[in-house]
Amino acid sequence: EAKDAGRNTLRFFDPAMQAALETRIAMETDLRRALTDGQLVLYYQPQVDSARRVVGAEALLRWQHPQRGLVMPASFIPLAEETGLIVPIGLWVLETACAQINAWSQAWPNERFVLAINVSARQFRHPDFVSQVRELLQRSGVAAERLKLELTESVILDDIDDAIRKMSALRSLGIGFSMDDFGTGYSSLSYLKRLPLDQLKIDQSFVRDIDTDPGDKVIVQTIIGMGCNLGLHVIAEGVENDAQVEFLEKQGCHAFQGYLFSRPLPADEFARKLLAG
Numbered sequence: 001e002a003k004d005a006g007r008n009t010l011r012f013f014d015p016a017m018q019a020a021l022e023t024r025i026a027m028e029t030d031l032r033r034a035l036t037d038g039q040l041v042l043y044y045q046p047q048v049d050s051a052r053r054v055v056g057a058e059a060l061l062r063w064q065h066p067q068r069g070l071v072m073p074a075s076f077i078p079l080a081e082e083t084g085l086i087v088p089i090g091l092w093v094l095e096t097a098c099a100q101i102n103a104w105s106q107a108w109p110n111e112r113f114v115l116a117i118n119v120s121a122r123q124f125r126h127p128d129f130v131s132q133v134r135e136l137l138q139r140s141g142v143a144a145e146r147l148k149l150e151l152t153e154s155v156i157l158d159d160i161d162d163a164i165r166k167m168s169a170l171r172s173l174g175i176g177f178s179m180d181d182f183g184t185g186y187s188s189l190s191y192l193k194r195l196p197l198d199q200l201k202i203d204q205s206f207v208r209d210i211d212t213d214p215g216d217k218v219i220v221q222t223i224i225g226m227g228c229n230l231g232l233h234v235i236a237e238g239v240e241n242d243a244q245v246e247f248l249e250k251q252g253c254h255a256f257q258g259y260l261f262s263r264p265l266p267a268d269e270f271a272r273k274l275l276a277g
């Protein structure tokens with residue numbers, strides 16, 4: 001009887017659970033409003049080649065919240081995924097990125113400049129994803145070669161045949177694909193060979209302690225060697241110091257992204273610092 005009462009208490013009146021639920025509902029309402037009220041912003045972080053030329057950038061989402069200030073993606077992307085809001089948000093990201101490419105098209109540092117965009121699981125899995133991207137390219141007039149989509153291993157492995165189908169369809173238009181956070185998932189050589197990828201992006205967790213951790217050194221060496229042997233472009237994320245670049249470069253890494261070169265910047269600042277001269 002006491003046990004039953006306990007269960008009922010827990011089920012019908014637990015103030016902590018109630019509070020958590022209310023916070024979540026408030027967050028969801030807020031996030032919905034973020035999209036309609038224009039509170040979402042893209043920041044841009046440059047990617048450089050071994051000559052330190054800016055060859056591209058990654059678009060990184062932020063939420064300019066009226067009360068909470070600048071909110072980082074780790075605090076709202078998971079909720080956006082759970083609620084399905086990631087689908088319209090992801091479309092907003094793609095649209096904004098294309099508009100930015102058009103706005104910058106006069107000031108490209110070079111012909112190869114490519115903008116990388118993160119695509120989440122639920123967004124990629126949506127049956128309309130390919131047609132939405134195709135329509136967006138037509139509508140914006142952006143050349144597909146200017147875009148690269150970053151997918152994580154788990155997104156691809158979730159349904160590998162569907163992923164390959166979608167990637168191939170978009171790749172035939174000219175869109176590139178990068179595997180983000182590479183090394184943290186369950187990659188195996190056999191499926192890596194099957195995937196229509198252009199780039200491997202070494203996860204920052206391996207780059208961080210590259211100087212001091214022999215295990216990370218070997219992992220990074222292996223990833224770069226494997227990528228090169230498969231004919232893929234290899235980029236490292238989270239590069240913060242010269243020693244890291246030196247090691248990565250010696251192993252044959254093609255491009256670098258990290259605070260050493262620049263933090264992610266708002267569009268105007270990115271253009272002023274990195275596209276002007």
Ligand code: C2E
Pocket residue numbers: 045059060061072073074077090093118119120150180181204237238239240257258259260264
């Ligand atoms: P990610 O795609 O792996 O992005 C790299 C993250 O590392 C970014 O964090 C970036 O600001 C940070 N970073 C860059 N350089 C350095 C460095 O030198 N040191 C360190 N410690 N960190 C560095 P951010 O912007 O907080 O984004 C976190 C994650 O949120 C991203 O990881 C990505 O998975 C997700 N995300 C960001 N924007 C979007 C988006 O538009 N759509 C979706 N679906 N996910 C996004």
Ligand code: MG
Pocket residue numbers: 058118150180
């Ligand atoms: Mg990324």
Ligand code: MG
Pocket residue numbers: 180181201203204237
């Ligand atoms: Mg990454």
Ligand code: MG
Pocket residue numbers: 181203204237
């Ligand atoms: Mg990462």
